[in-house]
Amino acid sequence: MRQHIVYAFGNLGQSGFYNALSTYFVVYVTSSLFANVDETVASRLIGVITGLIVVIRIAEIFIDPLLGNLIDNTTTRMGRFRPWQLIGGTVSAILLFMVYTGLFGLVNVNQTWFIVLFVIVFIVLDVFYSLRDISYWGMIPAISEDSHERSVYTALGSFGGSIGYNGLTIIVIPVVSYFSFLFTGSYAESQSGWTAFGIIVALLGIITAWSVAFGTKERESALRSKAQKNGNPLQAFAALAKNDQLLWVALSYLFYAVANTATTGVLFYLFKFVLGQPEAFSIAGVIPVFTGLGASALYPIINRYVPRRYLFLGGMVFMVIAYLIFIFASSSLPLVVVGLLFFYLPATFIQMTAILSLTDSVEYGQLKTGRRNEAVTLSVRPMLDKIAGALSNGIVGFIAVAAGMVGSATAADMTAANIHTYKIFAFYTPLAFIVVSALVFMFTVKIDEKMHAEIVEELEAKLASGEIESEDAKDADLVEENAAEGAAARK
Known part of the structure; x- marks a missing residue:
């Protein structure tokens, strides 16, 4: 029962993280990231950033199987998948927080360097999130060989994911508005509000990833131990x-x-x-x-x-x-x-x-x-x-x-x-x-x-x-x- 709860909780944070990374990061870019930049320059930068996100996402399609192979060839005392929950969840959370700060205000200092560093940070962020995502679903056959038990874990993951993904949609505007008012005195969206939102999502991402890393156990069955090396x-x-x-x-x-x-x-x-x-x-x-x-x-x-x-x-x-x-x-x-x-x-x-x-x-x-x-x-x-x-x-x-x-x-x-x-x-x-x-x-x-x-x-x-x-x-x-x-x- 504990492992069931932990596994469901893991995808609550993971799906909320994905929603913040895909949907609401674009909202943040178009509404607040370039608020202190000249309007003409801001429009051009928004086009550049959103275009880069699309290109990176398309390129990631071809990277996922390579990341899967990396996970399959992982051998540690924690097993094959749990280390990537720990590493992927922690690194991606830290980098998500960074992009929601405009790389600590660099966007208002030097736009050229911001674009260059943003590309690097977002690619690394996407890779480590994918490592967490692939290892999360990939561990199901390592947890159980029973088809019905696998359906239970899949259902629990989907249940937690539905709460996390849709729950974030419910809280995003209240959270951003509250912290914007707290720091600026206005309920209008602001950089401080989105930064606070990024911190909350990042913390949730770390807590849920660590819960899976330390709260689940991979079974070392004959099917796994006697399999050929993945190559x-x-x-x-x-x-x-x-x-x-x-x-x-x-x-x-x-x-x-x-x-x-x-x-x-x-x-x-x-x-x-x-x-x-x-x-x-x-x-x-x-x-x-x-x-x-x-x-x-x-x-x-x-x-x-x-x-x-x-x-x-x-x-x-x-x-x-x-x-x-x-x-x-x-x-x-x-x-x-x-x-x-x-x-x-x-x-x-x-x-x-x-x-x-x-x-x-x-x-x-x-x-x-x-x-x-x-x-x-x-x-x-x-x-x-x-x-x-x-x-x-x-x-x-x-x-x-x-x-x-x-x-x-x-x-x-x-x-x-x-x-x-x-x-x-x-x-x-x-x-x-x-x-x-x-x-x-x-x-x-x-x-x-x-x-x-x-x-x-x-x-x-x-x-x-x-x-x-x-x-x-x-x-x-x-x-x-x-x-x-x-x-x-x-x-």
């Missing part, structure tokens, strides 16, 4: 390429993630330009809070009676219904709310099933190749989310321009052609992606709870019999062979 990145990638179940799950999830992020990225346009009620957009923020918390708590209970394969495909059916409502009833606020319920309710089930399928593919890959790539395998999902996020950024900008939903335009300015263009890219295309995702999962993903249990049993038997030889056994055979050759030479 260099090329060897790890070669092993992943042979893991067909991992690749099919990843492809299915990628179609889902692109559809999901493309739609959520332009939901505000639905309220502002189609419904003409932008003030009602808060509904789209409240619904996922409650559906996420409820679904993550119920998932392991429902999964005892319903195989996760059906939870994934059932979730896809819910999303299809949601898109049909958005397409044919987008002018009715009550029906749009119903559509949002169908859209957000299955999201946790779909995402958790994908995580668990990727987790169980660790043993599947080990059975096929002899290599146990835990962190590299679990780095695939964050990488797919980042690919989808990068595509979403481009999609949002394209839809806004193509549908004329820019500048001072209002719902009254929208023509039938504008609305149709919006629906094509916001609903019709993502709906097609959801259908493809479901079909890929249905016809290619074979690994489930029963198959995973059989794989674990077969793997244990083959490792015990020596049919799958561990790296240590290979080293022993090599030593014995060299000794025999030396004895023969002496004779």
Whole structure:
């Protein structure tokens, strides 16, 4: 029970940290970072900083598997994953605090040096956050080999993450406003308010990361101890390429993630330009809070009676219904709310099933190749989310321009052609992606709870019999062979 609580608490801080790093850091940059800089220069610097963030995020897509390989090859007394919770959580928290101070005011002293140092600090910050994120999800197969127990840990992580991510959205403005008033006498956003916010998030990040580092325990099972060494990145990638179940799950999830992020990225346009009620957009923020918390708590209970394969495909059916409502009833606020319920309710089930399928593919890959790539395998999902996020950024900008939903335009300015263009890219295309995702999962993903249990049993038997030889056994055979050759030479 203690380890369950600690694991859930870990993602509370980690998800809140991610929200502060991705969403609210951009808000801070555009509102307060350059408040004391000439307006013309400030506009140019905002463009430079936001552009650099996008470039760094895209580049990070290709770094995550390398970081996973680094974690997989870590050998310490604390285990493979917990050291990176400690190191990644601490370093990333310190650097987050630094960027929320404008690098201790350097932005107001020398903008050129600020840009140079900002790039360095943000890259290092992103790398160490990724090390924490990958090691957090990557440790699930190291904590338990039981498929249901893994679903419990995944649910707990999702539960804590939902509280942390959405909870930060609730407190950010009150926190920034309070500390701005405390230091400036005004409730308007200020550098001091955002610095205080950065300190709070950084402290939460350190506390939750340390709780996982010192409050969890990796199991040293036969499957892990007898696995071949993970090797260099090329060897790890070669092993992943042979893991067909991992690749099919990843492809299915990628179609889902692109559809999901493309739609959520332009939901505000639905309220502002189609419904003409932008003030009602808060509904789209409240619904996922409650559906996420409820679904993550119920998932392991429902999964005892319903195989996760059906939870994934059932979730896809819910999303299809949601898109049909958005397409044919987008002018009715009550029906749009119903559509949002169908859209957000299955999201946790779909995402958790994908995580668990990727987790169980660790043993599947080990059975096929002899290599146990835990962190590299679990780095695939964050990488797919980042690919989808990068595509979403481009999609949002394209839809806004193509549908004329820019500048001072209002719902009254929208023509039938504008609305149709919006629906094509916001609903019709993502709906097609959801259908493809479901079909890929249905016809290619074979690994489930029963198959995973059989794989674990077969793997244990083959490792015990020596049919799958561990790296240590290979080293022993090599030593014995060299000794025999030396004895023969002496004779």
